[in-house]
Amino acid sequence: MNERSVKYSTFVIEKNYNASPERVFSAWSDPSAKARWFPKADEFDFRVGGREINRGGPPNGPIYTFDACYQEIVQDKRIVYAYTLDKGDSRMSVSVTTVEIKRSGSVTQLIYTEQGAFLDGHDTPEQREDGTKLMLDKLGVELQNE
Template sequence: MNTEQATAADGFAYTLTRTLDAPVEQVWRAWTTPERYARWAGAAAGSVEMDVRPGGAWKATMLTPDGGRFPLTGSYLEVAENRRLVVGMDVPGRPEPATMAVDLDERDGRRTQIVLHQTCDTAAERDMAEQGSTMLLDGLGAFLIAQAGS
């Protein structure tokens, strides 16, 4: 499913690009449907809530490989169905949310290029966020492969 991945770092920002062997609608539903998102993003079952509209809130409790639980909250800053999702993520002690943009571009009706971009405050934050986003995209790719086989 991951036919390409590119990483570009600019200051404290990063961009990940992948092409997935799934139609854009399927990628969008995986990213915006709580039950589907929980299955590929490593969230605790039943912990994901999404009000996918500009200003709508979201929350999820992520599970770490060592069994820890990491609650996340935020809001949707921009929503363009099947094209763009800009998510604000609440960060304790920070007045403004961290933002992550996900852009989808349909390729020949069967594949979707996904571009994920985030700007962070420090190099350490960028490195940790980029690692987390890479894991997210790995999970999304595996989920879409499993969906295609069922």
């Protein structure tokens, strides 16, 4: 693609889970638990300054690389990370994500906020938001199965 462009976007997804904040946080912080609803990490170092890297894709297709660095972690309450998403050698996006976890009555509310720069038409904010909703639905299924 020769044309260079950037599209900025912020989206927020709110989900309620029938699980404690501790269980929801653990689903993000424990590598084996996270691998049940998010692609298995090639590298998983859940601490401030630590990285999570996932590589994969369809058979005979491009390799997608998710490369995150954790910026802030508040036990059972908040996770903030910056990440890039690449398709082969092409950078698709650069984002900052905040995951807030709060008790709300008898459920736990998760508020997922992503602020992204979507580059050169390789991805759109709408596609990313749709994919993230599917991912958070998988998290809900995992929490029900525990």
